[in-house]
Amino acid sequence: MAEIFHFTPKKELDAARNLNEFISLCKNQLTVFGADLNWDDWAWAKAANFTKGGIKSQGVNPDSDLLASEFMDFAKSYFRYQQGHKPTDAKNELRALRSVEKALLNRHGLADVSKISISVLDEAAVIARQFYVKTAAYHAGREIERLAKFVSDKNLVPEKLDSWRNPIKRANDRVNTGQKAKADREKKLPSFDVLEAMAEIFASNPQSPRDVFISSVFAMLMCAPSRITEVLLLPVDCEVEEKDSQGDIQYGWRFYSGKGFGGDIKWIPKIMVPIAKEAIARIKSLTAPARDLAKWVEDNPQKFYRHPECPDFDSTTKLTAIEAAMALGFVARDKTSAQKSLAGMKLKPHDYSYSLDKLWNDYVMYRQPEGFPWLSKEQGIKYSNSLFCMTRNLLSEQKGSSPVILWAANVNVFNSDLSPRESLKQVQHQSIFDRYGYKDAQGNRLKATSHQMRHLLSTIAERGGMAQDELAKWAGRADAKQNRVYNQMSEFEMVVRAEQFDPSKSLFGPVGEAKKHIPVTIQEFNTLEKGTAHVTEYGFCVHDYTISPCDKYRDCLNCAEQVCLKGEEEKLRRIKAQLAEVEEQFKASEEAIKEGLAGADRWFEYHQHTLTHLRQLVEILEDPTVPDGSLLKLSNDKSFSQTNRVLRNKHGENRLKQEHQKLAEQAKALLGGGLG
Numbered sequence: 001m002a003e004i005f006h007f008t009p010k011k012e013l014d015a016a017r018n019l020n021e022f023i024s025l026c027k028n029q030l031t032v033f034g035a036d037l038n039w040d041d042w043a044w045a046k047a048a049n050f051t052k053g054g055i056k057s058q059g060v061n062p063d064s065d066l067l068a069s070e071f072m073d074f075a076k077s078y079f080r081y082q083q084g085h086k087p088t089d090a091k092n093e094l095r096a097l098r099s100v101e102k103a104l105l106n107r108h109g110l111a112d113v114s115k116i117s118i119s120v121l122d123e124a125a126v127i128a129r130q131f132y133v134k135t136a137a138y139h140a141g142r143e144i145e146r147l148a149k150f151v152s153d154k155n156l157v158p159e160k161l162d163s164w165r166n167p168i169k170r171a172n173d174r175v176n177t178g179q180k181a182k183a184d185r186e187k188k189l190p191s192f193d194v195l196e197a198m199a200e201i202f203a204s205n206p207q208s209p210r211d212v213f214i215s216s217v218f219a220m221l222m223c224a225p226s227r228i229t230e231v232l233l234l235p236v237d238c239e240v241e242e243k244d245s246q247g248d249i250q251y252g253w254r255f256y257s258g259k260g261f262g263g264d265i266k267w268i269p270k271i272m273v274p275i276a277k278e279a280i281a282r283i284k285s286l287t288a289p290a291r292d293l294a295k296w297v298e299d300n301p302q303k304f305y306r307h308p309e310c311p312d313f314d315s316t317t318k319l320t321a322i323e324a325a326m327a328l329g330f331v332a333r334d335k336t337s338a339q340k341s342l343a344g345m346k347l348k349p350h351d352y353s354y355s356l357d358k359l360w361n362d363y364v365m366y367r368q369p370e371g372f373p374w375l376s377k378e379q380g381i382k383y384s385n386s387l388f389c390m391t392r393n394l395l396s397e398q399k400g401s402s403p404v405i406l407w408a409a410n411v412n413v414f415n416s417d418l419s420p421r422e423s424l425k426q427v428q429h430q431s432i433f434d435r436y437g438y439k440d441a442q443g444n445r446l447k448a449t450s451h452q453m454r455h456l457l458s459t460i461a462e463r464g465g466m467a468q469d470e471l472a473k474w475a476g477r478a479d480a481k482q483n484r485v486y487n488q489m490s491e492f493e494m495v496v497r498a499e500q501f502d503p504s505k506s507l508f509g510p511v512g513e514a515k516k517h518i519p520v521t522i523q524e525f526n527t528l529e530k531g532t533a534h535v536t537e538y539g540f541c542v543h544d545y546t547i548s549p550c551d552k553y554r555d556c557l558n559c560a561e562q563v564c565l566k567g568e569e570e571k572l573r574r575i576k577a578q579l580a581e582v583e584e585q586f587k588a589s590e591e592a593i594k595e596g597l598a599g600a601d602r603w604f605e606y607h608q609h610t611l612t613h614l615r616q617l618v619e620i621l622e623d624p625t626v627p628d629g630s631l632l633k634l635s636n637d638k639s640f641s642q643t644n645r646v647l648r649n650k651h652g653e654n655r656l657k658q659e660h661q662k663l664a665e666q667a668k669a670l671l672g673g674g675l676g
Contacts, residue, residue, distance in 0.1 A: 019074065019113060019156045026077035032084035039076065042066050046370075047083070048091060050075055053098035053131045071101045071111035078147065095132060096143035099124040116157050121148055121164045134171035141168035189459065190452040197438035197446060202279075210395040212286050213409065214417050214432045216279040221453040223276040224266045228411050228450035230255055233376050234387040236291065239280060240265050251276065283387055290391045294383035294406055298373045301365065304356040307403035311356075318352035319359075327359055329403040364404050367392075375408055383408070411450065419447035538571050538578075539564035542633075557617070558610055560633070564621065567628030572621050579614040586611050 027039050033047045042062060043049045049057050050072060055065045067075050075097045082093050103124040104111040121144060128140035148161040202215040220231055238253045252267040253276075268276045296305045304315055304327070311323040321339050325332035330341035339349035347363060348354070354362075369375075373382045375389070383389045383406050390409060392402040417432050433439075433446040440446060533540050536556050543550055543561040552559040557578060564571065586607040592600035620632055 015114060015155055015158045018154065022081075022154065022156060023073045023077045026080050027073070030080050030084055032080050042072075048079055048094055050079075050094075051098075053095075053102055053127065067097070067101050068105065068111035071097075071104070071113065074113045075101070078150070082146075082150075090139065092139045092143040093147075095128065095136065095140035096124070096147050099128040099131065099140055099144060100147065102127045113151070114157055116148075116151060116161065117159050118161065118164055121161065122167070125167050129168060138166075138168045138170045141166035188452060188455045190448045190456055191440065191446070193438070193440045194433075194446050194448045197433055197436070198448075201432065201436055202275075208397070209286055209401075210397060210417065211432060211435070212282050213395055214414065216282045217414055217450075218418075218453070219275050219279040221450060222457070223268045223272040223279075224253070225454045225457040226255070226266065227454065228414055232388050232409060232411070232414075233379055233381055235381055235385050236284065236287075236387045236389075237385065238387060239277075280387070286394075287387065287389050289403075290389045290394070290406060291384055291386070293391065293404065294373065294386075294389055297365075297368065297406070298382070298384050302357075302360070304360040304364070305404050309403065313356065315356040315360075318355055320351045321349055321353075324354050324359060327356060327404075328363070329400060331400055367405050369406055369408065372406065415450055418449060420445045533563075536562065538562065538575055539568070557614060562633070564617065564632045566621055566626055566630040566632060572618075575614065575621070576618060579611075579618060582607055582611050582614060 031037075033044055037044065042051070042060075043057075049060070050067050051057070051060055051065050052067060060066075066072070078097065079091075079093045083091065100116065100120065101111045103120045103126075104113075104115060106123060106127075107120055108115050124144050125141050128137045128144065131137070132140055145164060145166040148164045151157045152160055152162040198215060198218050201211065202219050206212055206215055217228070217231060220226070221228065234253060234255070238255070240252045240254055241249055242252075244250050250267055251270075251273045252265045255264055255266045293305055293307075296303075304310070306312075307329070309329065310327050311319060313319065313323070319327065321335055321342060322332045324347070325338035325341050328341075328345075330338065330345075332338035332341065342349045345363070369383070371377070373384065375381045375383050375386045386408065388408060390407050392405040392407040393399040394401045394407065395409065395413065416429075420429060420431050420434065431445070431447070438446055533542050535541075538556055540563055541550075541556065541559070541561055542563055543559075552561075556562045557575065564575070586604070589600060589604035589607050593604050617632070620626055626632075
């Protein structure tokens with residue numbers, strides 16, 4: 001196990017000395033990523049590349065693409081320390097470090113850790129938005145906040161930075177409306193053409209090892225909402241059958257789920273059990289020889305594995321070139337081809353250069369997978385009990401499979417065979433769909449990803465009304481809130497489902513009457529017809545003035561209590577005129593930011609939000625699939641109000657105390673704020 005420690009700064013030392021001591025301890029005492037780790041390498045195998053932001057891992061120029069030399073040791077120390085205490089697959093520390101390094105260079109021309117300040121952190125957040133997509137930028141911002149707190153708590157920098165908070169908002173994972181939202185949902189789901197093609201391929205019982213692997217894994221992903229990494233780490237004895245409370249036999253797989261969920265059994269719906277069993281059986285048959293090899297290597301690390309093509313000689317007898325090639329599983333039609341195969345592996349091509357013992361110790365054992373016998377030590381999966389244990393080149397169509405060297409497929413192997421790789425200009429890469437001649441109705445090449453099936457099954461479960469906690473457990477999610485990310489139901493499907501729960505309420509058309517005089521939630525209250533309403537130039541307003549005055553005066557189109565009626569052409573014309581004016585204002589705000597005018601950022605932010613909101617509204621009002629007479633009341637949780645401004649002021653000297661904030665949130669709920 002890697003040795004770790006908790007760094008405790010010395011109060012009597014200044015920040016510079018604490019920083020030097022921290023780097024020294026991480027460099028010389030930590031053993032995370034291995035005690036033999038070469039500290040000076042810019043690339044740590046299977047851990048990190050310490051390159052600047054935006055630099056691809058291939059073709060790195062060490063003279064210009066690496067982190068600044070004065071920042072490098074701190075970056076390595078911080079990364080090694082944090083990964084030792086809380087290992088993660090995402091390794092977001094690197095995003096934060098690259099953003100901070102760039103910000104330091106921009107501000108000071110030197111990536112000196114001691115010069116990290118609030119303004120540097122602010123610029124790092126701006127850089128993170130430029131480097132990364134929305135979700136990745138949010139996580140980078142969170143990690144910058146964590147870094148700021150760490151260097152402050154450990155007294156590694158002179159300035160106090162623990163008050164800095166991540167300004168990058170989490171990407172919206174809620175269901176939106178409109179054509180763009182529909183396109184986004186469709187991207188996350190496999191197309192009907194893909195599902196039909198894979199069903200036919202699986203049913204044809206393919207014989208090629210690669211096709212057996214791809215079609216079987218795809219079938220398994222269709223049996224339960226799983227991550228591809230979880231499937232590829234299943235043990236060979238993963239199948240479980242138990243009687244339920246009704247006495248019926250239920251079939252499932254023993255899983256170890258990522259992202260904090262842990263181990264459990266994932267039960268398979270009865271209709272998919274025959275498919276699941278067939279897929280497992282095919283994979284077991286394909287990978288059985290590799291598990292035999294893994295068990296032999298585990299139990300006999302000094303003895304050559306006698307596979308069927310291995311020459312039957314004593315282990316110390318010198319072999320000819322042909323015999324040596326056959327022992328390693330190379331094609332050896334004649335001496336020339338045998339010598340060519342040996343030379344290609346940087347082995348001596350001459351007769352009598354090797355015995356079986358020498359080949360085993362000098363070549364075979366040296367090329368077994370890193371970490372052997374463990375495929376995943378955390379999950380307790382060895383190669384010898386892994387369902388997907390394979391031998392090298394087993395899935396290759398050009399190279400012969402090695403009978404003595406182990407290998408395991410990863411996510412990229414599977415995903416790369418589901419999509420055409422247009423980037424390969426020299427070689428025409430063929431996906432499994434290409435090999436079987438499948439295309440969509442327009443003649444385009446089919447493509448898919450492993451994660452689309454997880455989205456599909458989660459959406460089907462949502463449509464069927466599965467309870468959220470049960471769906472989270474089935475999908476291996478630690479938090480039921482994560483379900484919403486995978487729910488690709490359209491807004492219209494959700495309305496229909498809501499109406500099934502209570503037919504008296506409907507989003508489009510009349511809404512129900514209040515049930516007697518019983519307490520109702522704010523959400524229920526906001527869906528009922530209000531007793532008062534007044535006409536506006538864009539529709540009508542349902543604000544209840546008995547509760548509070550209007551705080552959105554003359555800003556109706558940014559108000560959550562504004563209702564628009566589909567089919568009113570004159571009011572649609574007014575909304576589009578307002579949209580055109582906002583577009584002009586938005587362009588002007590962009591120019592103001594470029595000129596560095598004070599307050600331009602707020603002007604820009606307001607018009608950017610208003611522009612997005614109006615475009616969505618116009619898109620729905622012009623959508624022919626939405627019937628005339630429909631009432632549209634778009635939520636607008638980013639809309640400005642004085643109450644919201646105070647409640648959202650979480651930074652600075654005047655931020656609310658936790659107890660006061662709780663009271664304020666309760667008051668906001670009573671007033672219906674943000675829930676309409």
